[in-house]
Amino acid sequence: MPIAKSLSGGYVPVGALLMSRAVHEAVYDSMQNAVAHGSTFAPNELAMVAGLATLQEIDDEQLVERSARLGEKLLELTRPLVDEFDVVREVRGLGLMWAIEFGEPESRKLSWKVIERMQPGLFAQLVVGPLFSQHRILSQVAGHKIAVIKGLPPLVISDEDVEYFVESLSSAIKRAQRTPSALTRFALTAAGIR
Secondary structure, three states: OEEOHHHHOOOOOOOEEOOOHHHHHHHOOOOOOOOOOOOOOOOOHHHHHHHHHHHHHHHHOOHHHHHHHHHHHHHHHHOOHHHHOOOEEEEEEEOOEEEEEEOOOOOOHHHHHHHHHHOOOHHHHHHHHHHHHOOOOOOEEOOOOOOEEEEOOOOOOOHHHHHHHHHHHHHHHHHHHHHHHHHHHHHHHHOOOO
């Protein structure tokens, strides 16, 4: 399995290839096969030192355990949004990998349909924008035309950061639910229906 991105803590570019001993021995079992995989940038001592320091920090600060604990807290605090907002369909996560999915609400169906007709997944963007502009939280939709926002916070976030995120998310969803009404009125007026 190839891994990279934050392996050096963002200090230098670094990547690694993880494999079991059995796979390693099957691939690199002889001098002939020993050069089956190589790289121009492979002998990089700085990247290896940065990678080892990052792994040490992950262990020392118990970031894996912290991720599990804060991920549970994040789910605990955001799952009630399903009951609070009829536009929220599901909240899911694993560790600190988290997502919220939106869907057509019971009320304001016309607003939702207008928004989704303009661009499928647009409602999620109406939440992402204020999260950044008003709360300074960088988030992202899960993909084009998908009404899902994903969260992948750094492993070093605090309990307070999680609480701030949940408050900000709730505020942004409230605002987005009001926004479709204004957009619907505009669209109906522009279409000459209203």
